Amino acid sequence: MSLRYVLGDMFLFYPFPIIKFTVMMYLITNFLTLLGAFLIGGMEEGADTVSKRNEKLTVLCYNIHHANPPSKGAGFIDMDAIANVITDHDPDVVALQEVDVNINRSGNIDQARILAEKSGMKYYYFGKAIDHDGGDYGVAILSKHELSGMETIKLPADPETKSEPRVLAVATVEMANGFRFVFGTTHLEVRHESNRLMQVAAIQRYAESLTLPFVIAGDFNAKPESESIKALDKTFQRTCEDCAPTIPVINPTRAIDFIAFTPADYFKVLRHEVVDETYASDHLPVYAELEVLPQ
Secondary structure, eight states, rough: HHHHHTTGGGGOOOSSHHHHHHHHHHHHHHHHHHHHHHHHHHHHHEEEEEHHHTTTEEEEEEEEEOOOOTTTTTOOOHHHHHHHHHHHOOOOOEEEEEESSSOOOSSBBHHHHHHHHHTOOOOOEEEEEEEEEEEEEEEEEEEEEEEEEEEEEOOOOGGOOOOOOOEEEEEEEEEEOOEEEEEEEEEESOHHHHHHHHHHHHHHHHHHHHHSEEEEEOOOOOTTTTTHHHHHHTEEEEEEEEOOOOOOSOOOOOOOEEEESGGGGGGEEEEEOOOOOSSSSSSSSSEEEEEOOOO
């Protein structure tokens, strides 16, 4: 759009110079205002596109030891200590393991609900693994963003091993910009590698059934060089390669808590951190920042 086009031949109708000048300035001002609005609108649209392409997803993974600090007695529960770890990192989603709901040893409280409330998470889901001490014991998802399709999936094990039942809890997360993904938390077999291999295979089958990207976090009870984690790596990209140890909390020696995702081309790892929090639990928390890549 040219200034000549805006002004046209209007000066022909204004024979006096002062009137011509006033009209000209009025039209020029309006032209520049419209031009500026057009340019700013285009810049905002471009910025919005960039922000969607560079959406960041933050994840915290924490085996909370039913909020019983190892340095305290068996009946001591410190929910604030766990909640503080969550709020300090302000993640989008949290994967928790060893969560008590209405269990005698922790005071018959719903730890999933209380941690969601204390950490400012609007949504939560508890996945029960077993009956324990009068209540339910398992894993939990906390989220800033709306959850749907929540499900607790039983993981397999050899019945002859008489192992503790294990589960994968999953939910679909929809972020503010519309990006959707499946988030899962799990706590695998502690004693038998053969069971862990079966459980990883079940998680892989579930991942392959999805049409959305899948982010999983949990206590895998296996080191990176184990056969079960090698199997996991065939489907998932972990947020660490040379993974820092997560247990024990004092002088840790083993990395067994991981965050991973699939497909690999949906995310870029911006940050992976094992949090130096030695009081609240017998595991160190794991925090990751992921960039959501354009598809």
